[in-house]
Amino acid sequence: MTSPTPSTGGREERDRQLAGGIENLKKDTENGDRSSQTSSQETVGIFHPDLKSTRMRAYRVWLITIFGLGAFIVGILSLYWGVLYTVYSRLDRLTVWIVDFDSQVAPYNITSPIIGPFVTNEFTHLKPAQVDNLGWTVKPAADFDHDPMRVRQGIYNEDAYVAIIINSNATTLLKAAVNDGNSSYDPTGATQVIYNTARDQTTVSTYILPALLDTLLPVVSNFGIEWATILSRNASTQDVFRTPQAVNPAVGFSLIDLRPFTPPVAVPSVSIGLIYLIIISFFSFSFLMPIHSLFFQLKGHPPVRIWQLLLWRIVSSILAYFFLSLCYSLISLAFQIPFSNNPVPHETGALNPNSYRKGSFVVYWMLNFVGMTALGLPCENMAMLLGMPYASLWLIFWVITNVATSFYSLEVASDFYQWGRAWPLFRLVNGSRTILFGTKSSIGVDFAVLFTWIAVSIILFPFANIFMKWRMAATERKKG
Structure with a gap:
């Protein structure tokens, strides 16, 4: 015997009831979620008993951080103070x-x-x-x-x-x-x-x-x-x-x-202005990283070969230094530091005899370009190795060690500081004096040392990149 077929009206009624039940369930769920969120957003004081373990951890990390920074400050700034400590005993x-x-x-x-x-x-x-x-x-x-x-x-x-x-x-x-x-x-x-x-x-x-x-x-x-x-x-x-x-x-x-130091506006070219060359080369890495990441993110394109990514990063950074060093060099030209005087005999006193005549500005630009690259590529490597915020400590170390051994006479500094002659900024200062004032030339050695820094930095670049990826992967695993 065949069961009677339910009427169409009965099915529609049941469907409406079922839909209404589902809707009520959704509303109850949403109300429960809102209630839970409201409950979780209730604030407590920082000294609430439930925060005891968090407070202890914050205190511990704060102490470790401050003592670590203090030790770093004492150690690194001592290099700067120390370069002048022995002056009178070594006059x-x-x-x-x-x-x-x-x-x-x-x-x-x-x-x-x-x-x-x-x-x-x-x-x-x-x-x-x-x-x-x-x-x-x-x-x-x-x-x-x-x-x-x-x-x-x-x-x-x-x-x-x-x-x-x-x-x-x-x-x-x-x-x-x-x-x-x-x-x-x-x-x-x-x-x-x-x-x-x-x-x-x-x-x-x-x-x-x-x-x-x-x-x-x-x-x-x-x-x-x-x-x-x-x-x-x-x-x-x-x-x-x-x-x-x-x-x-x-x-x-x-x-x-024999070679007066003039005009006064030349001071930044062989001293304080070069500090900004270090800082610019360091922070250009931060501006370029979002551009590099366009190739890392697989959005609308297949993966790019690793060696080509590394080549892109190195070449794009060097080209950036090429342009930025020109901007830096043009400042000296704009403020009328002489760049087109003829050289004079060594034993003759003269104001601003330029070593390379009208080509002196080009040589000056190339020196700043190579110097900026020698200062910047190590910063990129250390930024990849250390990550933030520790890369900032590297910048402090890099600035202080370069300045201490470049802006003060190493003849009256302790023998400990003689390594400064191999630092990039020392060579930049030495070469700039030759170009601007016609002092004794060791421009070949200056460029050679700077190119050595660049070569070593390029060799280490892939390894620093690998370490950065390993460090980032390790951080992601910890979060997971």
């Missing part, structure tokens, strides 16, 4: 030559010298104060083939910081002025003080020039006393009052700066 490394040419070559060798022997004797028995204790060294004129220009060449070659030259005609002119009444006699023509400010303007202005003044002024004063005594015993001396400058001060010093 004797700043060599000062005293070279006596007085009456040693014809036609002046027929005169008995007075000025030369007196000055050299004063420096031989010199007992300077600690702040004036430069490397005073009496050198025989024969070491320079009796040629004062060779002494100047030695200062340019950075064999010494300063040379005090007693001219070959010093005594002859002084005696003639007294005996013949030469009213045009100039006491400063007796000696020359040769130095090179552009070699290191901070060292010259802070330590060398003050020590020279403290030492030379008493020497001049003592010679005045000695000379007055000699005149008083010399019955053949004519009326000395016709040339009073030949009596007092009798001798003086002509200051000759």
Whole structure:
């Protein structure tokens, strides 16, 4: 017997009831979720008993973090303070030559010298104060083939910081002025003080020039006393009052700066401005990473070969440094630092003789480009190795170690800091001085050291990238 077929109206009624039940169930579920969310959002004080374990963990991590940062600050900043700690005990490394040419070559060798022997004797028995204790060294004129220009060449070659030259005609002119009444006699023509400010303007202005003044002024004063005594015993001396400058001060010093540090706007180019070159090279990595990630994210494209990704990252970074270093270099050009002067002979004093004539700006740009790459690629490697926030500590270390060994004379620093000569910023400063001021050139070595940093950084780049991926995968596993 066949069961009766239910009417259409009955089925529709049951469907409506079923739909209504499902709708009520959904509303009850949503109300329960909202109730649960409201319950979970109830706030408590930070000292609530339920937060005890969280508080203890926060205290522990805070202490570890602060003590770690404190230890890092003490360790790294000590490198900066330490570079100046031994200055006074090592001032004797700043060599000062005293070279006596007085009456040693014809036609002046027929005169008995007075000025030369007196000055050299004063420096031989010199007992300077600690702040004036430069490397005073009496050198025989024969070491320079009796040629004062060779002494100047030695200062340019950075064999010494300063040379005090007693001219070959010093005594002859002084005696003639007294005996013949030469009213045009100039006491400063007796000696020359040769130095090179552009070699290191901070060292010259802070330590060398003050020590020279403290030492030379008493020497001049003592010679005045000695000379007055000699005149008083010399019955053949004519009326000395016709040339009073030949009596007092009798001798003086002509200051000759082979390479003055000028204009003042050049200071950032060889000091503080280079700090920003480091910072720009470091933070350019953060700006470029989102661009690199377009190839990492598999959205609308197949996976890219790893070696090509690495090549892209290296090449794109180097091209970025190429453009950014141009922008940095143009600032010096815009503020009218000379870049088109002709070079001059080494022994001749001159303002801003550019080593490469009108090509000096291009060489300067290339130096900054290679330097920025040498500073930036290690930052990219360390950012991948360390991750944030530890990469920021690397930046601090990188800035301080480069600045400490580049902006201060390593001659008066502890021997510990001699590694700074291999640091990128030291080579940037050294090369910039050569280009801008025509100082002694070691531009080949400067570029070689910078290219070495770049080569090592490129070799390490794939390994740093692998480590970054491993570290990120490990972090994801911990979260999972």
